[in-house]
Amino acid sequence: MTTATFGERLAATTDRYGHLCVGIDPHTYLLERWNLPISAVGAHEFGLRIIDELKGRVGIVKPQVAFYERFGANGYKVLEDVFEAARAAGLLVIADVKRGDVGSTLEAYSEAWLTPGMPLEADAMTLNPYQGFDTLAHPLEMAEEHNKGLFVLAATSNPESASVQTARRVRGSQEGRSVAGGIAARAVLWNRDRFAGRTKGSVGVVIGATVDLELLDIDVEDLATEPDTPILAPGFGHQGAAFEDVRRIFGSSAENVIVTSSRSLLENGLEGLGGAIDSQVKVLREAYK
Numbered sequence: 001m002t003t004a005t006f007g008e009r010l011a012a013t014t015d016r017y018g019h020l021c022v023g024i025d026p027h028t029y030l031l032e033r034w035n036l037p038i039s040a041v042g043a044h045e046f047g048l049r050i051i052d053e054l055k056g057r058v059g060i061v062k063p064q065v066a067f068y069e070r071f072g073a074n075g076y077k078v079l080e081d082v083f084e085a086a087r088a089a090g091l092l093v094i095a096d097v098k099r100g101d102v103g104s105t106l107e108a109y110s111e112a113w114l115t116p117g118m119p120l121e122a123d124a125m126t127l128n129p130y131q132g133f134d135t136l137a138h139p140l141e142m143a144e145e146h147n148k149g150l151f152v153l154a155a156t157s158n159p160e161s162a163s164v165q166t167a168r169r170v171r172g173s174q175e176g177r178s179v180a181g182g183i184a185a186r187a188v189l190w191n192r193d194r195f196a197g198r199t200k201g202s203v204g205v206v207i208g209a210t211v212d213l214e215l216l217d218i219d220v221e222d223l224a225t226e227p228d229t230p231i232l233a234p235g236f237g238h239q240g241a242a243f244e245d246v247r248r249i250f251g252s253s254a255e256n257v258i259v260t261s262s263r264s265l266l267e268n269g270l271e272g273l274g275g276a277i278d279s280q281v282k283v284l285r286e287a288y289k
């Protein structure tokens, strides 16, 4: 039996559980609100309790590594446990690491997060392509080899991103596409090349739900051409985008969108988390009807 690609596993997960992905982001103020210590131990408890609460409700988690990394070696140790618990619970794990560097160094990052059997193995990782899309050669090959996924930052949700990502590239004397649009186009091309004949690609892009797609000149329809390009979409909830607008924002690509949500769920405390998840799942179910 051949192993399913990341894109296929992602589609099976969203078919079963819907499009919500819960971000595991143990901010200091959230650890305080959850009555947990501001330490690796607190971040450990936080992650495990969220995973417990998610079982059977949601299919995808996205631990934000920075909140663990700040506790040094202990932070990494407990992150390994959080990944293991998530995997044991049958969740797809997206390591939110946003790595980017020269190609030879990025190879080591991708070995850490994408190699089967490594302590920090995840199903997918986030990558920063702003040293040039071609620096991603190693993670792209490694993801294909191990049936992993990648999410490449294209149009990020933060307001500061526009100054870089809306910039137009110049081709001869012609104004070309936006920087973000160029990144998205490369991901689409990669999927067409490497996943031809499949319905889903495994190389996704990050497009914030808060961005102005017209200004960026990104046509999301291009991402919904088989093999579809998955979209990791932060910006819902705390950053201002409304969950009910997912179809309006992403059009025919909405089927391939992972709706990620962290603070707007986690601010409800452990007692309120289950209810908050259920209500976001319900709103999304309506939006996808």
Ligand SMILES: O=C(O)c1cc(=O)[nH]c(=O)n1[C@@H]1O[C@H](COP(=O)(O)O)[C@@H](O)[C@H]1O
Residues within 6 Å of the ligand: 023, 025, 064, 096, 126, 155, 156, 157, 158, 206, 208, 232, 234, 235, 236, 237, 238, 239, 260, 261, 262, 263, 264
């Ligand atoms: O890659 C990401 O997940 C990401 C990309 C982006 O453009 N914007 C963005 O907010 N994120 C991450 O998504 C999460 C958003 O958290 P909330 O705003 O609390 O839902 C954080 O972990 C961010 O690091």
